[in-house]
Amino acid sequence: xxxxxxxxxxxxxxxxxxxxxHSQPSAKAKQPNIVFCxxxxxxFQYFGAYGFGLNKWVNTPGFDRVAKEGLLFTxxxxxxxxxxxxxxxxxxxxNSWQLEEAGNHNAIYPAKFITFMEQLQGNGYRIxxxxxxxxxxxxxxxxxxxxxxxxxxxxxxxxxTPTPSISPIDYAANFEDFLSKEPKGKPFCFWIGSREPHxxxxxxxxxxxxxxxxxxxxxxxxxxxxxxxxxxDMLDYAFEVEHFDxxxxxxxxxxxxxxxxxxxxxxxxSDNGMPFPRxxxxxxxxxxxxxxxxxxxxHVVSPGRKINDFVSFIDYAPTFLEAxxxxxxxxxxxxxxxxLTYLKPNAKPAPSRDHVLLGRxxxxxxxxxxxxxxxxxxxxxxxxxxxxxxPGRWPSGNPETxxxxxxxxxxxxxxxxxxxxxxxxNLWQLSFGKKGAEELYQTDKDPYSMKNLANDPAFAKxxxxxxxxxxxxxxxxxxxxxxxxGSVFDNYPYGEPRVINFYERYxxxxxxxxxxxxxxxxxxxxxNPEKQ
Numbered sequence: 001x002x003x004x005x006x007x008x009x010x011x012x013x014x015x016x017x018x019x020x021x022h023s024q025p026s027a028k029a030k031q032p033n034i035v036f037c038x039x040x041x042x043x044f045q046y047f048g049a050y051g052f053g054l055n056k057w058v059n060t061p062g063f064d065r066v067a068k069e070g071l072l073f074t075x076x077x078x079x080x081x082x083x084x085x086x087x088x089x090x091x092x093x094x095n096s097w098q099l100e101e102a103g104n105h106n107a108i109y110p111a112k113f114i115t116f117m118e119q120l121q122g123n124g125y126r127i128x129x130x131x132x133x134x135x136x137x138x139x140x141x142x143x144x145x146x147x148x149x150x151x152x153x154x155x156x157x158x159x160x161t162p163t164p165s166i167s168p169i170d171y172a173a174n175f176e177d178f179l180s181k182e183p184k185g186k187p188f189c190f191w192i193g194s195r196e197p198h199x200x201x202x203x204x205x206x207x208x209x210x211x212x213x214x215x216x217x218x219x220x221x222x223x224x225x226x227x228x229x230x231x232x233d234m235l236d237y238a239f240e241v242e243h244f245d246x247x248x249x250x251x252x253x254x255x256x257x258x259x260x261x262x263x264x265x266x267x268x269x270s271d272n273g274m275p276f277p278r279x280x281x282x283x284x285x286x287x288x289x290x291x292x293x294x295x296x297x298x299h300v301v302s303p304g305r306k307i308n309d310f311v312s313f314i315d316y317a318p319t320f321l322e323a324x325x326x327x328x329x330x331x332x333x334x335x336x337x338x339x340l341t342y343l344k345p346n347a348k349p350a351p352s353r354d355h356v357l358l359g360r361x362x363x364x365x366x367x368x369x370x371x372x373x374x375x376x377x378x379x380x381x382x383x384x385x386x387x388x389x390x391p392g393r394w395p396s397g398n399p400e401t402x403x404x405x406x407x408x409x410x411x412x413x414x415x416x417x418x419x420x421x422x423x424x425x426n427l428w429q430l431s432f433g434k435k436g437a438e439e440l441y442q443t444d445k446d447p448y449s450m451k452n453l454a455n456d457p458a459f460a461k462x463x464x465x466x467x468x469x470x471x472x473x474x475x476x477x478x479x480x481x482x483x484x485x486g487s488v489f490d491n492y493p494y495g496e497p498r499v500i501n502f503y504e505r506y507x508x509x510x511x512x513x514x515x516x517x518x519x520x521x522x523x524x525x526x527x528n529p530e531k532q
Contacts, residue, residue, distance in 0.1 A: 031187040039270035040198040044291035057216040058238040062248030070295025077356045081272035081287040091115035093317030093334035097479040101492040105363040116317040127151030129191035130174035137495035163202035167195040172250035197240035206235025233410040275407040277431035284449040302345040309353035355380035361489040365502040366397025366404035378470040382444040385466035
């Protein structure tokens, strides 16, 4: 009897100790490293992992590997499809209409908006970047020193490039240089910012130096002419996408060699769509809908899954902070939500992730009084609704200054020159003409956003519901445009003095050094933009 009691007591003691061991907080988990890779102007439709027939003329094995060994997000959107405001949303977890000056392109970044990288640095992380971080614009000063929103820059190591238009920065080598200076045991967060496939390109380089030919392009978007010049322009774009993807492959190999890949969150995306007419800088699915692959080996269960929920770039900051176990105590309130729940194999679609909100304010130069082209939009289900608040303005910039809110390119030149000759006027209208106040597209049936359903009575109810939801959420987020104060975005100063009052100075005949402006053939001497 006594023996039985001893045995029973021993079992109870062991069970209690076991329960206590499992119920007590475990030792602090090792904080993950974070590597954030961002293309400069790349559309998601042309990344191999998405499996579209359209993308066989672009090879992206680096991106595809991250998607295969991690997660592929099929509905990732930037709230503002232009370099600086898109990157500001990434860094802060807030929509561009919540970022004051930083909601504009080429802005003065407000001192009060702390970035997730700065927050990580204050919590033991070493941070740095190579290539392009946040910008263009003015980052300001901190304690009398220039502020860097993405940490210390590592861009000194250069390499020979296949074309003069491709940046000589050796992204992978600079990343390795950063790691060589990394104290052992200290987590890091590194931003790898490609300058490709941003304009300009070496014309014909894709066909001459790449592995594809113009006949490999399955389809030219119907808002461009389908001819040799446009197809070559597309291949040149592909060549630059592939250049950065090679650096992604090298970066992954470096992490493996150093034994860091297992404990590193790798994210690959782009800041906005490809730099072509009706895409970059516009408010359509081809520009705001972007590639996103995320890998965290050993943590993503059942890798290779596709996530079909709507996610936004404002979700990156809370994701990285949660993974690091860092509270955003010095940051402005974050609007985005963490994506870590998707690491689980049984992650169910989140009811709140059935839509995203988008916006646009002032981007590039070319309108009177430094005006922008304000838009707000909502993408929900298979519908894309947009409200253009100043439909009397030119969406791509004024014609008399060369539609400078669309990057110069052979494709842009083809459309403009053809329109001057009485051809392709419908294509000119789609890319450069004025629009109505409202736009509505059914993306599953009209992926190129060609047929505006806003005035179709059959879609009146859907349009009204989308607008109501959009405006209600924008008001809750404090969007100045919802309270009659949208003009504040036009009145914020530019971050670079050379672009201030460009339109007025240009029209007065002032000699302006415009070597930094994206040029096209039609802007050469003898062209009269007033005839457009």
